[in-house]
Amino acid sequence: MNRSTTTELARTVDGSSLSRHVVVAPGMCSGGSLVFGRIGDWTWEAVAAACRTNVHAARTPEGQPAYLSFYYFRVRGGDAVHPHGLAFGDELQVTSRVFQFGSQAVITLHRLAPAGLGLADTPLSPAELYEHPHPDCLYAENFNRWIARSRPGSNRRLSQVAPPDFSYGALPRLPNPYSPRTLVGRAREAGSFYATPPPGLVPAGPAHTSEYALDVVRDLNGAGLVYFASYFSIFDTALLRVWRSLGRGDAQFLRRKVVDQKVGYFGNADPGAVFTITVRRWRSTARPSIEAADMALRDSGTGRLLAVAGVEIDLDAS
Incomplete structure (x- = not known):
């Protein structure tokens, strides 16, 4: 460019x-x-x-x-x-x-x-x-x-x-x-953008669950709400933990090529909140370099669904 x-x-x-x-x-x-x-x-x-x-x-x-x-x-x-x-x-x-x-x-x-x-x-x-x-x-x-x-x-x-x-x-x-109304509504109801197995994708290992404590220094906006872009960072933090558990390096994560990413926002949170994030991975049968991650973020105390994310990544580009 x-x-x-x-x-x-x-x-x-x-x-x-x-x-x-x-x-x-x-x-x-x-x-x-x-x-x-x-x-x-x-x-x-x-x-x-x-x-x-x-x-x-x-x-x-x-x-x-x-x-x-x-x-x-x-x-x-x-x-x-x-x-x-x-x-x-x-x-x-x-x-x-x-x-x-x-x-x-x-x-x-x-x-x-x-x-x-x-x-x-x-x-x-x-x-x-x-x-x-x-x-x-x-x-x-x-x-x-x-x-x-x-x-x-x-x-x-x-x-x-x-x-x-x-x-x-x-x-x-x-x-x-x-x-997108139907797509997002279904994701909210199911807690996932992949409620049914995605066409051409197969599971790539067990689900991974981790916790994230809301960071009031980085995650809140000027109105005191959890900043919409912070949800991307929170999901990325959970995804990075999965990558490290697979033996993948941080440099590869930083070079990842996002082909498609969706985030649905269904709730907000107050300071002091702790989130539970569940990550499921899928792999393309036609192109093994294409992986998809399906992530759900819930309030750890109440189980309330706050957000879901689906991201497709091209590993060959990283």
Whole structure:
């Protein structure tokens, strides 16, 4: 990819789309969750522009803080751009488009393309992302819902409520065949994105269970909620423990190529929480280098399901 020292520039393409030129900086790339946090920032910025809502200071009709929470986050890596393959100075053309998804939610799609592909003026259609993605691009899908606390100071039993100035009527609708609602609903009910054996995959060893104590220094955001990108890090911590138990090195883990990753967010937690994370692994019968990890995160004290994740990794690339 091209290298430059220019800064990030964004422009409005139409009422639902933003296009930006991005130079990858240290705060955006690593073997961890930094890139997911940045994509989340782009989602908030795109929703703010498309819905004419101050996403960063939104309020409920009663005047309480309202948050555009992440309910589902999917990212699909390409040959040239994938989550843990970015380097300082890489130039990207990022296109974001917001779709209405009811009165309290939105879907935002992103395409991260190498700047040299010349896709800056190419609109991002759902058909491109879901049916014929460009092999060099990374695509992200964010399903966000407005929430607010039901009880002051508690992150349990968050309510769905949109700010009164949330303007979504002019947004395009995501075609029903592309809706993630059923997929995420099933994952929530089953506690897994792999409730049935994935086609072409076979189990790769026994399940692995570990605990993780919520880190109030690293895992909470400025609103006191568990930061959506922290869930990626927490799942990665559990996955790294599995890798080490298999005799795989940390360097290989940092070089892993994520082909597809899904996270469903079904609850939040208060400081002091301890999580139990169960990891199951699958291996492709056609391509043994492709592995999938199925992960469920629960509150250790109550057993309450907080999140699930499914990630496909190409071991040959690492």
